[in-house]
Amino acid sequence: MDFLRISSYVGTQSSGNNTMAMQPRLPVKGRHVLVVEDIVDTGRTLKALISHLEQQGAASVKIVTLLNKQARRVMEIQADYVGFQCPDDFVVGYGLDFEHKYRSLPYIGILQPRCYQLD
Numbered sequence: 001m002d003f004l005r006i007s008s009y010v011g012t013q014s015s016g017n018n019t020m021a022m023q024p025r026l027p028v029k030g031r032h033v034l035v036v037e038d039i040v041d042t043g044r045t046l047k048a049l050i051s052h053l054e055q056q057g058a059a060s061v062k063i064v065t066l067l068n069k070q071a072r073r074v075m076e077i078q079a080d081y082v083g084f085q086c087p088d089d090f091v092v093g094y095g096l097d098f099e100h101k102y103r104s105l106p107y108i109g110i111l112q113p114r115c116y117q118l119d
Contacts, residue, residue, distance in 0.1 A: 006045055029057030037065040038095055039086065043075030050077075057094065067108070086109040090116070 002024045033053055040044070040046055050061050071088035078112040090113075092098050093105030098116060103108075 003041070004049075015105050026051055027056070028053055030059050032060045033058045033062070035061060037063060039067040040065045040077070040079050040089070041068060041072050042071045043073050043077040047075040047077050066094075067096075 004024045017105045019095070035046070035049065035053075037046065042074065047062065050063075053061050056114040062081070063077075063079040066083040068079055068082045069086040069088060069091040087110070089110040090098065092102035092111045093107050095103060096108065097103035098111055
């Protein structure tokens, strides 16, 4: 088992630029890879990650996600295993955060726009 960290979010919006903060340490060549995601949103980050893993020679890449936000999808991508469908709202808690806040909530909740929008 290995871990990586990749993100494209700044505040509540995807920047479209992926930052891989932590690279996998184990080679994926010839291996079947299961990517465990918290949320699949636009699909840009996941599409880039799948491409990266395939270029590294992964035998297959499957996706499991806790939350699937289909309404915001801009890339043709589907998770293989989905926990819950997610409304088109900004959600926090249970590991999901807004600018490093609300991550440790013991539930997933909708962050009200007044919490992140400027007047």
